[in-house]
Amino acid sequence: MAIATHDFSALMEITHRPDLVFVRGEGSWLWDDRGRRYLDFIQGWAVNALGHCPPEVVKALTEQAATLINASPAFHNAAGVRLARLLVSHCALDRVFFANSGAEANEGAIKLARKWGRLHRGGAYRMITFDGGFHGRTIATMSASGKPGWDRLYAPQVDGFVKVPLNDLGAVARAIDAQTVAVMLEPIQGEAGVFPAERAFVQGLRALTRERGLLLILDEIQTGIGRTGRLFGYQHHDIEPDVMTLAKGLGGGVPLAALLAREEVCCFEPGDQGGTFNGNPLMAAVGCAVVEAVTAPGFLDRVVARGAQLRAGLEILSARFGLGAVRGEGLLLALALGDRVSGPDVVTAAREAGLLVNAPRPDTLRFMPALTVSREEIDQMLAMLGEVLAAAI
Helix, strand or coil, X not given: CCCCCCCCCCCCCCCCCCCCCEEEEEECXXXXXXXXXXXXXXXXXXXXXXXXXXXXXXXXXXXXXXXXXXXXCCCCCHHHHHHHHHHHHCCCCCEEEEECCHHHHHHHHHHHHHHHHHHHCCCCCEEEEECCCCCCCCHHHHHHCCCCCHHHHCCCCCCCEEXXXXXXXXXXXXXXXXXXXXEEECCEECCCCCEECCHHHHHHHHHHHHHHCCEEEEECCXXXXXXXXXXXXXXXXXXXXXXXXXXXXXXXXXXXXXXEECHHHCCCCCCCCCCCCCCCHXXXXXXXXXXXXXXXXXHHHHHHHHHHHHHHHHHHHHHHHCCCCEEEECCEEEEECCCCCCHHHXXXXXXHCCEECEEEECCEEEECCCCCCCHHHHHHHHHHHHHHHHHHC
8 A cells, every 4th residue: 555645834833743644534533544543532622523424414514515505694594593493492592603613602702791791781891711711712712711821922912801710719709890791611621631610619600690790601612512421511510601602512523613692691783793604504504413413312321421431441540550530521531640651742652552632731631532432442442541551651
């Protein structure tokens, strides 16, 4: 078999990529151009909810592409209308604005909150966000994020974001002033290393924001659409947000995002918000297929079961090698490595062994398999990771 060679020089260097090219995917597996296969526990950073090239997504794309691809956001399309109804029927929110990425959905949430503050809170515009939080890569969403160093990368930042420690309700209360309009929270901080917001904190935050007349915005870009074993992460805490953003798993691999809000918060007027490709029927048809699959009877029960299996296996590895805690929920989990071994080194060794995992920070491994991952694939991943750790420690 001839080995393909590639010239990468035309690509901007925005991250360190290994010298391999993927050409095919199926379920939990990827194949490179050399014919080698890899067990994928990254899945596009929690994007491929149903795995690589799932039949439901292929069918939706094929049938919709043969019918209508884009009718312009100036008009309704059947797939977009259907997806909006599907989403609101499964959550506590009333209306949907579709976008193409999580950053765009979060940017829309910031705009919506600021306009709502102008109309209902005397021009209040500041938002309380959290140290370690990640909300996207636009200037505003980077300003909202609490990722170390981002306050200098494209300085000056957008004004109006106050950072406090996660799970510190007192710090939130002290940060509120007359100019505060909202609190924006990830139910689990995925990019920071999979740090969950505690149940008591989330419930207290909901009570506090209602008491002070503020919006509670939940960024469910990574936790939404079944990733944690519930359709939405907030459902673990028995609360309801005022605004929620979705992306990643919603599109099952295609660019699709959504901003959802309660009726009382929806204050955009014609011309306030938009986007050329937003809600196009091709992407919306895929979203319908994904949501229908994830909400089918028994699907989330299987996610819970596979998440428990993965957690138990990681805890066994942690005990075996003297590592740290397993964090997260469902099929969004992290293994703390401590100082026994470097996360990036484990990622490289695992890839060479045919396993794809992620290290969001040097002392942490993150696991985001397809929600359809099998019991056997989890066992196989744990065995492969065990061999990698044994060789590294």
